[in-house]
Amino acid sequence: MKIISRLIFFKVLRWKITGNTDFSNNSVKKAVVIAAPHTSWHDFYIGVLARSATNIKAKFIAKKELFFFPINIILKILGGVPVDRSTKQNKVDQIADMFIGKNEFRIALSPEGTRQRVEKFKTGFYYIAKKANVPIIMFTLNFKSKEILISKPFYTTDDVAMDFSYIESFFDGVEGKVKELSFYKK
Secondary structure, three states, rough: HHHHHHHHHHHHHOOOOEEOOOHHHHOOOEEEEEEOOOOHHHHHHHHHHHHHOOOOOOOEEEHHHHHOOOHHHHHHHHHEEEEEEOOOOHHHHHHHHHOOOOEEEEEOOOOOOOOOOOOOOOHHHHHHHHHHHOEEEEEEEEEEOEEEEOOEEOOOOOHHHHHHHHHHHHHHOOOOHHHHHOOOOO
């Protein structure tokens, strides 16, 4: 699978990966991985191909309603983890608790929480990382240059505003598949 993914990602689609390529060696065993901008359904397969091509083991969350036969088999093979959005349990706590007792666990999320244009990222991914005491790894999905830039691990501090300024700056101006929905920091 890795060979086929590499062939499609690097040779056929002609994408490249730069930045913290040590992460692709799985040196960070637990992390919240955020990928942006999320502007199209194309982001999903680009992310799955990049993950497979670099051998990065990361899960993604999806609402539990999507996990029905036979789709559940495909979602689980691709790394999907169902989340029950109907419970009263806080979603940040529910996802942060997934890290407990695991030697290796990475969860990939969209910081925008939507495919629409946003001016600020949602905060859930940040508080998941903070509660689970794991770093945030940032991945750009730059369709203009066909490049994924991977950040070094970023650990949250007690200055939320400064942390978000840094995180949002990493993605500022990166062009998604649908350019007008891309993230631009104000």
